[in-house]
Amino acid sequence: MVIFTEQVNELIRCRRSTKPSLFNGNKINDKIIWTILENSNWAPNHGLTQPWRYKVFSSAGLNKLAEFQADLYQKTTPDEKFKPEKYERMKSNILKSSHVIAICMERQKSGKILEIEEIEAVACSVQNMALTAAAYQICSFWGSGGVTYTQELKEFLGLGEKDKCLGYLYLGYSDSPATKSHRDPIQDKVEWIS
């Protein structure tokens, strides 16, 4: 195995989340999407349950997803709380993306592995995708707002009762990708016992 230590450090620290509102509509080659998905498949997971399941929306699929979630928002939001700009954003975030990947967790049938560990494994898998996207200079954004945790979305995605949708990974290109973020020093978050 060849390790490019400095490149890995740089990739991890320079990966940024770019909001889909900043995407320019350019399309990602499906072959690169498959590479991103292939790398997602190599995440660590307890008991080799490989709980990540992905629904990839592209082309007309994006329209279906955009219509579905904007309509759901409209149907389930009382008039006094309904925000037209949110309704529009629920469509435009999807339509500005090249691909949107619904991030799903398929619950192990026996339930032997804890659910939290299945979710953790999916999160590791998503980070593999975000890092791979960054390596290809593709923008990504994990969003979990809007209709993410609704029963209606679960049904739309064809998920089982115990499965979960954990959000969308929006993928696209941008003329003004995010470059800045902030983290408090790691030293503040570590207790080192020696």
Ligand SMILES: Cc1cc2nc3c(=O)[nH]c(=O)nc-3n(C[C@H](O)[C@H](O)[C@H](O)COP(=O)(O)O)c2cc1C
């Ligand atoms: C599970 C998960 C869900 C998220 N959902 C949202 C979201 O709904 N809206 C949002 O603005 N940011 C959301 N974020 C955060 C951004 O994706 C992003 O990670 C954060 O703003 C930090 O920026 P950076 O990744 O460029 O450092 C979520 C992150 C994670 C890990």
